[in-house]
Amino acid sequence: MTLKEELKQIIITELNLEDILLEDIKDDEPLFGDKFGLDSIDAIELVFQLKKHFGVEIRDMKEGRPALESINTLAAFIEARQAA
Numbered sequence: 001m002t003l004k005e006e007l008k009q010i011i012i013t014e015l016n017l018e019d020i021l022l023e024d025i026k027d028d029e030p031l032f033g034d035k036f037g038l039d040s041i042d043a044i045e046l047v048f049q050l051k052k053h054f055g056v057e058i059r060d061m062k063e064g065r066p067a068l069e070s071i072n073t074l075a076a077f078i079e080a081r082q083a084a
Contacts, residue, residue, distance in 0.1 A: 003075050006053070014049050015042050027071045043068055050074075056081040 001009070008022045017036060025036075032038045046068060047058045056078050058064040067077035 003078065004071050007071055007074050007078075010049050010053060011036075011046065015045060025071060027075075029070060031068060031070060031074075050078065054078050054082065 004027055005022055008025045011017065011025065011031070012020050012022070015036075015038060020036065025031075029035065032043065043064070047064065050056050050058065058067055058077075063077075067073055
């Protein structure tokens with residue numbers, strides 16, 4: 001499973017997205033907004049899951065907002081943090 005697929009699976013499972021499949025989440029589409037119904041509580045849970053699964057922390061909204069935009073931005077954030 002690729003990093004992007006793993007991220008999608010975590011989002012579906014941990015944020016309880018019913019009737020959503022991996023292929024329903026496009027790599028470059030916004031995660032938050034109308035399509036998936038994710039909100040600020042989901043963002044907090046996702047930050048927790050990133051630390052749990054990948055050992056990376058989002059410390060504040062300044063770095064969190066751009067990182068949580070899409071699967072692509074999440075994957076790039078994780079790869080950059082793990083490489084550092």
